[in-house]
Amino acid sequence: MQVVRNRRLVNSLYVLLYVLVACLFILPMVYMFVSSFKTDSQIVSDTSTIRAFLPTGDLSFDNYVSVINEVKFFRFFKNSALTAVINVSLATIINGMIGYALGQLEFKGKKILISLMIALAIVPTEAVILNRFIVANKLGMINTIWGLALPNVGYPMFIFLYYNHFKGMPKELVEAAVVDGQRYSGVFWKIMLPLSKPIISTVAIMEFIRIWGDLLWPTLVTRDETYRTLPLALRALSTDVYIFWGQIFAFSTLMTLPILIVFIMFQKQFIESIAMTGIKG
Numbered sequence: 001m002q003v004v005r006n007r008r009l010v011n012s013l014y015v016l017l018y019v020l021v022a023c024l025f026i027l028p029m030v031y032m033f034v035s036s037f038k039t040d041s042q043i044v045s046d047t048s049t050i051r052a053f054l055p056t057g058d059l060s061f062d063n064y065v066s067v068i069n070e071v072k073f074f075r076f077f078k079n080s081a082l083t084a085v086i087n088v089s090l091a092t093i094i095n096g097m098i099g100y101a102l103g104q105l106e107f108k109g110k111k112i113l114i115s116l117m118i119a120l121a122i123v124p125t126e127a128v129i130l131n132r133f134i135v136a137n138k139l140g141m142i143n144t145i146w147g148l149a150l151p152n153v154g155y156p157m158f159i160f161l162y163y164n165h166f167k168g169m170p171k172e173l174v175e176a177a178v179v180d181g182q183r184y185s186g187v188f189w190k191i192m193l194p195l196s197k198p199i200i201s202t203v204a205i206m207e208f209i210r211i212w213g214d215l216l217w218p219t220l221v222t223r224d225e226t227y228r229t230l231p232l233a234l235r236a237l238s239t240d241v242y243i244f245w246g247q248i249f250a251f252s253t254l255m256t257l258p259i260l261i262v263f264i265m266f267q268k269q270f271i272e273s274i275a276m277t278g279i280k281g
Contacts, residue, residue, distance in 0.1 A: 095158040102159070
C-alpha cells in the first residue's frame with residue numbers, strides 16, 4: 001500500500017513538473033495574444049500583474065486594423081512568404097543531395113568533407129555573415145528577393161541531419177537500383193526522397209522558422225520597404241519616441257500564426273523524424 005502511495009506521489013510530482021514546463025512555453029503566447037486586443041496604456045498598467053494574462057478591460061480589434069491598414073502587414077507578409085517558399089524549397093533539396101552523397105556514396109575525400117561539415121555546423125552565422133554579404137553584393141543580389149533567399153540555402157546542420165538519415169538506410173537499395181540502370185541522381189529522386197518524408201518535414205519546419213524570424217540578414221541586404229520582411233517591419237514599431245505596444249503584439253500574433261499552421265500540418269512527420277534520428281531539442 002505504501003509503495004502504491006509513493007508511486008502516486010511521484011506521478012503527481014511529474015505531472016506538476018510537466019505543467020510548469022508547459023506554462024513556460026504557453027504563457028508568453030497567451031500574454032502576446034491577450035495584449036494584442038488592449039490599448040498601450042492598459043498593457044503598461046497590466047504589466048507585472050496577473051491581469052496581463054487575462055482579457056480584461058476595453059478590448060478591441062483596433063491594433064489589428066492599424067497593423068493591416070497603416071503598417072501594411074500583408075505587404076511585408078508577401079516578402080517573407082516568398083522568401084520562405086524559395087528558401088525552404090531549395091534548402092530541403094540541396095542539403096538533401098549533399099547529405100545523400102555523403103551518406104550513401106563512396107568517393108575520395110569523403111571523410112574530410114564530413115569533418116568539415118561537422119566543424120562548420122558549430123560556427124555561428126554571425127562569424128561568416130560579412131563574407132556572405134560581400135559575395136551577395138558582388139553578385140548584384142542586394143535589395144532583391146533572391147538576395148534574401150539564396151544565401152541561406154546551404155546549412156551544415158541540415159546536411160548533417162540528412163547525412164545521418166541516409167547513412168542509416170541500406171546501401172543495397174542504391175546498388176540494386178544502379179544494377180537496374182538507374183543513375184545516382186535517379187536513385188535520389190525516385191527512391192531516397194520518397195523514403196525520407198519525415199526528415200524532409202523536419203528540415204522544412206526548422207528552415208521555415210529560421211528564415212521567418214531572421215532579422216540580421218534582411219537588415220544587411222534590404223535598402224528600402226520594397227523587400228522588407230516581417231521582422232524588419234516589426235522592429236520599426238519601436239522607436240526612440242514611442243513604442244506601439246498594442247500594434248507590436250498584434251503584429252507578432254499575425255506573424256506567429258503561419259509557424260503554428262506549418263507545425264500543425266507537419267507535426268506527425270516531425271515527431272517521427274525525431275524518433276527515428278534520436279535528435280533531442
